[in-house]
């Protein structure tokens with residue numbers, strides 16, 4: 587399977603990525619058991635299919651170690667040059683509190699060691715509590731580590747527009763913000779996208795296929811109970827669907843998406859992904875992968891072949907217009923994570 591040229595983009599002038607990133611929260615344990623050997627083999631298969639960009643975090647169970655093992659495997663089998671074709675983006679999610687250079691550096695060193703890299707391609711910083719302004723100190727130390735070569739690019743996850751603005755005004759350069767963004771959750775469109783476009787910051791999105799809810803598997807199905815939803819991801823996005831408009835409206839959306847998908851000879855998930863890939867400021871969509879358990883490579887590659895036209899957008903919009911305003915209900919991007 588060869589991905590088209592349009593499947594990749596420059597996240598920064600020196601960092602080319604696949605616009606569909608492989609998300610590794612799914613190996614954390616909250617989505618069922620993962621076999622290490624099968625997982626690493628699957629990582630090679632993703633890479634060979636063109637899905638060369640990974641999204642992970644310090645707290646996603648063994649995800650950083652998997653990157654380390656995958657890199658060692660690639661170097662042993664294909665030579666160290668092959669490592670330049672992998673992009674691995676991690677996160678640092680510290681507890682709020684005083685931030686010193688030592689605390690920041692020690693945590694970054696752990697990720698460097700686990701991932702077996704000399705420099706982190708992209709470090710995405712998360713902060714739980716805006717009433718604690720130490721996030722600015724943490725970001726200043728992270729910027730120092732970037733300038734010293736331990737981090738290639740500094741980025742954020744789940745920051746709202748107000749605090750992204752504060753960071754930019756403090757002269758701290760970040761290249762991207764990772765946020766929830768889907769047909770269900772369009773909060774980034776209220777102000778985040780515009781701010782990002784104005785400041786050359788890109789969005790990496792999650793929740794775009796709603797843990798799998800935005801697919802044929804749930805079309806025409808009765809409302810699933812919590813017990814039926816077997817991954818943390820499905821449970822998370824079912825709650826979003828409930829807040830957004832409920833299962834009845836969600837079925838209307840799935841029916842419209844199916845109509846659009848059939849017209850283009852693709853699946854519902856492809857339309858859901860394409861819709862977000864086409865939004866302003868979006869560099870990439872992260873799709874979670876339960877390595878060694880389930881894979882949707884060929885299916886998801888079809889997202890790159892769809893062009894949604896005005897008629898498709900109008901049909902989708904007719905349903906979205908009936909939904910509740912999640913920005914009013916929850917707040918800006920990431921507000922659901924604030925303590």
Ligand SMILES: NC(=O)c1ccc[n+]([C@@H]2O[C@H](COP(=O)([O-])OP(=O)(O)OC[C@H]3O[C@@H](n4cnc5c(N)ncnc54)[C@H](OP(=O)(O)O)[C@@H]3O)[C@@H](O)[C@H]2O)c1
Pocket residue numbers: 608609610611612641642743744764765791792793794795796797798799800801802819853855856872873874875876880881882885886
């Ligand atoms: N920054 C943050 O706070 C944050 C939060 C959440 C997630 N993330 C990132 O985003 C990644 C994605 O996580 P997510 O929770 O948003 O999950 P997601 O990508 O919305 O859902 C992943 C699941 O969707 C299903 N799926 C994928 N492609 C499909 C297709 N073509 N057809 C049908 N089903 C398909 C798969 O289910 P099966 O495995 O059952 O087949 C897969 O496990 C995470 O791994 C993580 O990297 C970040």
